[in-house]
Amino acid sequence: MRQDATETNKEVPMRWCVMLVAGLWSGLLCAAEPFRMQNLMLLQPESVMRDRAENVDALAAYVKALNATASRELARVGAPRPAAGFVVVAVRPGGRSRVWLDLAPALPDAVANPLVTALERVPPFQAKGGVVVFALNVTLWDAPPTERQGPWPAAWQRAAEGEQSPMEVGDLVDRVWPASAAH
Structure with missing residues:
Protein backbone atom coordinates (compact mmCIF):
# COMPACT_ATOMS: atom_id res chain seq x y z
CA MET A 1 0.00 0.00 0.00
CA ALA A 32 -2.00 38.97 -28.54
CA GLU A 33 -0.89 39.76 -32.07
CA PRO A 34 1.20 42.96 -31.94
CA PHE A 35 0.07 44.31 -35.34
CA ARG A 36 -2.74 43.34 -37.67
CA MET A 37 -3.82 45.18 -40.78
CA GLN A 38 -7.60 45.12 -41.15
CA ASN A 39 -7.61 46.74 -44.59
CA LEU A 40 -5.87 49.19 -46.88
CA MET A 41 -7.51 52.57 -47.49
CA LEU A 42 -6.61 54.51 -50.62
CA LEU A 43 -6.95 58.17 -49.67
CA GLN A 44 -6.85 59.60 -53.18
CA PRO A 45 -9.08 59.07 -56.21
CA GLU A 46 -8.48 55.88 -58.15
CA SER A 47 -7.26 57.82 -61.20
CA VAL A 48 -4.58 59.57 -59.10
CA MET A 49 -3.49 56.29 -57.54
CA ARG A 50 -3.33 54.60 -60.95
CA ASP A 51 -1.18 57.41 -62.40
CA ARG A 52 1.18 57.76 -59.43
CA ALA A 53 1.46 54.14 -58.26
CA GLU A 54 1.66 52.38 -61.61
CA ASN A 55 3.19 49.16 -60.28
CA VAL A 56 0.52 47.55 -58.10
CA ASP A 57 2.82 44.64 -57.25
CA ALA A 58 5.45 47.06 -55.91
CA LEU A 59 2.80 48.84 -53.81
CA ALA A 60 1.59 45.48 -52.45
CA ALA A 61 5.16 44.44 -51.61
CA TYR A 62 5.69 47.77 -49.81
CA VAL A 63 2.52 47.33 -47.75
CA LYS A 64 3.63 43.80 -46.87
CA ALA A 65 7.05 45.11 -45.79
CA LEU A 66 5.38 47.81 -43.65
CA ASN A 67 3.28 45.13 -41.95
CA ALA A 68 6.31 42.94 -41.24
CA THR A 69 8.30 45.89 -39.90
CA ALA A 70 5.48 47.06 -37.63
CA SER A 71 4.95 43.53 -36.29
CA ARG A 72 8.65 43.12 -35.58
CA GLU A 73 8.97 46.54 -33.92
CA LEU A 74 5.87 46.16 -31.75
CA ALA A 75 6.80 42.61 -30.69
CA ARG A 76 9.65 44.22 -28.73
CA VAL A 77 7.30 46.30 -26.56
CA GLY A 78 7.47 45.19 -22.94
CA ALA A 79 4.08 46.50 -21.80
CA PRO A 80 1.71 46.39 -24.77
CA ARG A 81 -1.48 48.49 -24.71
CA PRO A 82 -4.20 47.55 -27.20
CA ALA A 83 -4.97 50.32 -29.70
CA ALA A 84 -6.69 50.67 -33.05
CA GLY A 85 -6.76 53.18 -35.86
CA PHE A 86 -4.57 54.06 -38.78
CA VAL A 87 -0.98 54.10 -39.96
CA VAL A 88 -1.02 56.81 -42.64
CA VAL A 89 1.67 56.67 -45.32
CA ALA A 90 2.73 59.18 -47.97
CA VAL A 91 5.23 58.27 -50.69
CA ARG A 92 6.88 60.84 -52.96
CA PRO A 93 8.82 60.31 -56.16
CA GLY A 94 12.47 59.61 -55.47
CA GLY A 95 11.88 56.97 -52.80
CA ARG A 96 10.84 59.28 -49.97
CA SER A 97 8.15 58.38 -47.47
CA ARG A 98 6.48 59.76 -44.38
CA VAL A 99 4.35 58.01 -41.75
CA TRP A 100 1.79 59.38 -39.28
CA LEU A 101 0.04 57.39 -36.56
CA ASP A 102 -3.62 57.97 -35.77
CA LEU A 103 -4.37 55.44 -33.05
CA ALA A 104 -6.72 55.39 -30.08
CA PRO A 105 -5.50 55.37 -27.49
CA ALA A 106 -2.33 57.04 -28.71
CA LEU A 107 0.86 55.08 -28.22
CA PRO A 108 3.40 56.42 -25.74
CA ASP A 109 6.23 58.33 -27.47
CA ALA A 110 8.67 55.60 -26.40
CA VAL A 111 6.71 53.18 -28.60
CA ALA A 112 5.40 55.51 -31.33
CA ASN A 113 8.69 57.20 -32.24
CA PRO A 114 10.71 54.01 -32.89
CA LEU A 115 7.76 52.54 -34.78
CA VAL A 116 7.48 55.56 -37.10
CA THR A 117 11.26 55.62 -37.60
CA ALA A 118 11.31 51.91 -38.50
CA LEU A 119 8.39 52.29 -40.92
CA GLU A 120 9.98 55.31 -42.61
CA ARG A 121 13.14 53.26 -43.19
CA VAL A 122 11.27 50.69 -45.29
CA PRO A 123 12.19 51.38 -48.93
CA PRO A 124 8.98 52.50 -50.68
CA PHE A 125 7.73 51.72 -54.17
CA GLN A 126 8.50 54.29 -56.86
CA ALA A 127 5.80 56.96 -56.94
CA LYS A 128 5.51 58.93 -60.16
CA GLY A 129 4.20 62.45 -60.76
CA GLY A 130 3.28 63.34 -57.19
CA VAL A 131 2.59 62.11 -53.70
CA VAL A 132 0.68 58.85 -53.09
CA VAL A 133 -1.27 58.69 -49.82
CA PHE A 134 -2.89 55.66 -48.21
CA ALA A 135 -3.65 54.31 -44.76
CA LEU A 136 -3.46 50.95 -43.10
CA ASN A 137 -6.47 50.35 -40.86
CA VAL A 138 -4.84 48.42 -38.01
CA THR A 139 -5.31 46.86 -34.61
CA LEU A 140 -2.50 46.48 -32.09
CA TRP A 141 -2.40 43.70 -29.52
CA ASP A 142 -5.85 42.40 -30.46
CA ALA A 143 -7.76 45.65 -29.86
CA PRO A 144 -11.19 45.78 -31.49
CA PRO A 145 -11.08 47.56 -34.89
CA THR A 146 -11.74 51.27 -34.99
CA GLU A 147 -15.21 52.40 -36.01
CA ARG A 148 -13.87 55.63 -37.52
CA GLN A 149 -14.32 55.97 -41.26
CA GLY A 150 -10.83 57.27 -41.97
CA PRO A 151 -7.65 58.76 -40.55
CA TRP A 152 -7.19 62.27 -39.24
CA PRO A 153 -3.69 62.47 -37.69
CA ALA A 154 -3.01 65.34 -35.29
CA ALA A 155 -0.47 66.92 -37.67
CA TRP A 156 -3.12 67.02 -40.40
CA GLN A 157 -5.66 68.55 -38.02
CA ARG A 158 -3.25 71.37 -37.16
CA ALA A 159 -2.47 71.96 -40.85
CA ALA A 160 -6.16 72.18 -41.77
CA GLU A 161 -7.10 74.63 -39.00
CA GLY A 162 -8.85 77.68 -40.37
CA GLU A 163 -9.74 76.09 -43.71
CA GLN A 164 -13.28 76.86 -44.79
CA SER A 165 -13.63 73.83 -47.06
CA PRO A 166 -12.18 70.31 -47.05
CA MET A 167 -8.69 69.96 -48.47
CA GLU A 168 -7.62 67.33 -50.97
CA VAL A 169 -5.40 64.80 -49.19
CA GLY A 170 -2.41 65.44 -51.46
CA ASP A 171 -2.61 69.19 -50.74
CA LEU A 172 -2.90 68.51 -47.01
CA VAL A 173 0.17 66.25 -47.11
CA ASP A 174 2.06 68.94 -49.05
CA ARG A 175 1.24 71.40 -46.28
CA VAL A 176 2.37 69.03 -43.50
CA TRP A 177 5.32 67.56 -45.42
CA PRO A 178 6.43 70.00 -48.14
CA ALA A 179 8.10 68.39 -51.15
CA SER A 180 11.17 70.59 -50.60
CA ALA A 181 11.58 69.27 -47.04
CA ALA A 182 10.84 65.63 -47.84
CA HIS A 183 13.39 63.17 -46.55
Whole structure:
Protein backbone atom coordinates (compact mmCIF):
# COMPACT_ATOMS: atom_id res chain seq x y z
CA MET A 1 0.00 0.00 0.00
CA ARG A 2 2.81 2.32 0.84
CA GLN A 3 4.41 1.65 -2.55
CA ASP A 4 1.15 2.59 -4.33
CA ALA A 5 1.04 5.88 -2.46
CA THR A 6 4.61 6.62 -3.50
CA GLU A 7 3.83 5.92 -7.16
CA THR A 8 0.75 8.12 -6.99
CA ASN A 9 2.77 10.94 -5.48
CA LYS A 10 5.24 10.67 -8.36
CA GLU A 11 2.42 10.82 -10.88
CA VAL A 12 0.91 13.99 -9.44
CA PRO A 13 3.98 16.17 -9.99
CA MET A 14 4.36 14.74 -13.51
CA ARG A 15 0.71 15.55 -14.29
CA TRP A 16 1.19 19.07 -12.95
CA CYS A 17 4.28 19.52 -15.08
CA VAL A 18 2.45 18.34 -18.19
CA MET A 19 -0.51 20.61 -17.42
CA LEU A 20 1.78 23.56 -16.72
CA VAL A 21 3.71 23.08 -19.96
CA ALA A 22 0.45 22.67 -21.90
CA GLY A 23 -0.95 25.83 -20.31
CA LEU A 24 2.15 27.84 -21.09
CA TRP A 25 2.25 26.53 -24.64
CA SER A 26 -1.40 27.38 -25.26
CA GLY A 27 -0.76 30.86 -23.84
CA LEU A 28 2.01 31.35 -26.37
CA LEU A 29 -0.28 30.25 -29.16
CA CYS A 30 -2.99 32.66 -28.01
CA ALA A 31 -0.71 35.64 -27.31
CA ALA A 32 -2.00 38.97 -28.54
CA GLU A 33 -0.89 39.76 -32.07
CA PRO A 34 1.20 42.96 -31.94
CA PHE A 35 0.07 44.31 -35.34
CA ARG A 36 -2.74 43.34 -37.67
CA MET A 37 -3.82 45.18 -40.78
CA GLN A 38 -7.60 45.12 -41.15
CA ASN A 39 -7.61 46.74 -44.59
CA LEU A 40 -5.87 49.19 -46.88
CA MET A 41 -7.51 52.57 -47.49
CA LEU A 42 -6.61 54.51 -50.62
CA LEU A 43 -6.95 58.17 -49.67
CA GLN A 44 -6.85 59.60 -53.18
CA PRO A 45 -9.08 59.07 -56.21
CA GLU A 46 -8.48 55.88 -58.15
CA SER A 47 -7.26 57.82 -61.20
CA VAL A 48 -4.58 59.57 -59.10
CA MET A 49 -3.49 56.29 -57.54
CA ARG A 50 -3.33 54.60 -60.95
CA ASP A 51 -1.18 57.41 -62.40
CA ARG A 52 1.18 57.76 -59.43
CA ALA A 53 1.46 54.14 -58.26
CA GLU A 54 1.66 52.38 -61.61
CA ASN A 55 3.19 49.16 -60.28
CA VAL A 56 0.52 47.55 -58.10
CA ASP A 57 2.82 44.64 -57.25
CA ALA A 58 5.45 47.06 -55.91
CA LEU A 59 2.80 48.84 -53.81
CA ALA A 60 1.59 45.48 -52.45
CA ALA A 61 5.16 44.44 -51.61
CA TYR A 62 5.69 47.77 -49.81
CA VAL A 63 2.52 47.33 -47.75
CA LYS A 64 3.63 43.80 -46.87
CA ALA A 65 7.05 45.11 -45.79
CA LEU A 66 5.38 47.81 -43.65
CA ASN A 67 3.28 45.13 -41.95
CA ALA A 68 6.31 42.94 -41.24
CA THR A 69 8.30 45.89 -39.90
CA ALA A 70 5.48 47.06 -37.63
CA SER A 71 4.95 43.53 -36.29
CA ARG A 72 8.65 43.12 -35.58
CA GLU A 73 8.97 46.54 -33.92
CA LEU A 74 5.87 46.16 -31.75
CA ALA A 75 6.80 42.61 -30.69
CA ARG A 76 9.65 44.22 -28.73
CA VAL A 77 7.30 46.30 -26.56
CA GLY A 78 7.47 45.19 -22.94
CA ALA A 79 4.08 46.50 -21.80
CA PRO A 80 1.71 46.39 -24.77
CA ARG A 81 -1.48 48.49 -24.71
CA PRO A 82 -4.20 47.55 -27.20
CA ALA A 83 -4.97 50.32 -29.70
CA ALA A 84 -6.69 50.67 -33.05
CA GLY A 85 -6.76 53.18 -35.86
CA PHE A 86 -4.57 54.06 -38.78
CA VAL A 87 -0.98 54.10 -39.96
CA VAL A 88 -1.02 56.81 -42.64
CA VAL A 89 1.67 56.67 -45.32
CA ALA A 90 2.73 59.18 -47.97
CA VAL A 91 5.23 58.27 -50.69
CA ARG A 92 6.88 60.84 -52.96
CA PRO A 93 8.82 60.31 -56.16
CA GLY A 94 12.47 59.61 -55.47
CA GLY A 95 11.88 56.97 -52.80
CA ARG A 96 10.84 59.28 -49.97
CA SER A 97 8.15 58.38 -47.47
CA ARG A 98 6.48 59.76 -44.38
CA VAL A 99 4.35 58.01 -41.75
CA TRP A 100 1.79 59.38 -39.28
CA LEU A 101 0.04 57.39 -36.56
CA ASP A 102 -3.62 57.97 -35.77
CA LEU A 103 -4.37 55.44 -33.05
CA ALA A 104 -6.72 55.39 -30.08
CA PRO A 105 -5.50 55.37 -27.49
CA ALA A 106 -2.33 57.04 -28.71
CA LEU A 107 0.86 55.08 -28.22
CA PRO A 108 3.40 56.42 -25.74
CA ASP A 109 6.23 58.33 -27.47
CA ALA A 110 8.67 55.60 -26.40
CA VAL A 111 6.71 53.18 -28.60
CA ALA A 112 5.40 55.51 -31.33
CA ASN A 113 8.69 57.20 -32.24
CA PRO A 114 10.71 54.01 -32.89
CA LEU A 115 7.76 52.54 -34.78
CA VAL A 116 7.48 55.56 -37.10
CA THR A 117 11.26 55.62 -37.60
CA ALA A 118 11.31 51.91 -38.50
CA LEU A 119 8.39 52.29 -40.92
CA GLU A 120 9.98 55.31 -42.61
CA ARG A 121 13.14 53.26 -43.19
CA VAL A 122 11.27 50.69 -45.29
CA PRO A 123 12.19 51.38 -48.93
CA PRO A 124 8.98 52.50 -50.68
CA PHE A 125 7.73 51.72 -54.17
CA GLN A 126 8.50 54.29 -56.86
CA ALA A 127 5.80 56.96 -56.94
CA LYS A 128 5.51 58.93 -60.16
CA GLY A 129 4.20 62.45 -60.76
CA GLY A 130 3.28 63.34 -57.19
CA VAL A 131 2.59 62.11 -53.70
CA VAL A 132 0.68 58.85 -53.09
CA VAL A 133 -1.27 58.69 -49.82
CA PHE A 134 -2.89 55.66 -48.21
CA ALA A 135 -3.65 54.31 -44.76
CA LEU A 136 -3.46 50.95 -43.10
CA ASN A 137 -6.47 50.35 -40.86
CA VAL A 138 -4.84 48.42 -38.01
CA THR A 139 -5.31 46.86 -34.61
CA LEU A 140 -2.50 46.48 -32.09
CA TRP A 141 -2.40 43.70 -29.52
CA ASP A 142 -5.85 42.40 -30.46
CA ALA A 143 -7.76 45.65 -29.86
CA PRO A 144 -11.19 45.78 -31.49
CA PRO A 145 -11.08 47.56 -34.89
CA THR A 146 -11.74 51.27 -34.99
CA GLU A 147 -15.21 52.40 -36.01
CA ARG A 148 -13.87 55.63 -37.52
CA GLN A 149 -14.32 55.97 -41.26
CA GLY A 150 -10.83 57.27 -41.97
CA PRO A 151 -7.65 58.76 -40.55
CA TRP A 152 -7.19 62.27 -39.24
CA PRO A 153 -3.69 62.47 -37.69
CA ALA A 154 -3.01 65.34 -35.29
CA ALA A 155 -0.47 66.92 -37.67
CA TRP A 156 -3.12 67.02 -40.40
CA GLN A 157 -5.66 68.55 -38.02
CA ARG A 158 -3.25 71.37 -37.16
CA ALA A 159 -2.47 71.96 -40.85
CA ALA A 160 -6.16 72.18 -41.77
CA GLU A 161 -7.10 74.63 -39.00
CA GLY A 162 -8.85 77.68 -40.37
CA GLU A 163 -9.74 76.09 -43.71
CA GLN A 164 -13.28 76.86 -44.79
CA SER A 165 -13.63 73.83 -47.06
CA PRO A 166 -12.18 70.31 -47.05
CA MET A 167 -8.69 69.96 -48.47
CA GLU A 168 -7.62 67.33 -50.97
CA VAL A 169 -5.40 64.80 -49.19
CA GLY A 170 -2.41 65.44 -51.46
CA ASP A 171 -2.61 69.19 -50.74
CA LEU A 172 -2.90 68.51 -47.01
CA VAL A 173 0.17 66.25 -47.11
CA ASP A 174 2.06 68.94 -49.05
CA ARG A 175 1.24 71.40 -46.28
CA VAL A 176 2.37 69.03 -43.50
CA TRP A 177 5.32 67.56 -45.42
CA PRO A 178 6.43 70.00 -48.14
CA ALA A 179 8.10 68.39 -51.15
CA SER A 180 11.17 70.59 -50.60
CA ALA A 181 11.58 69.27 -47.04
CA ALA A 182 10.84 65.63 -47.84
CA HIS A 183 13.39 63.17 -46.55
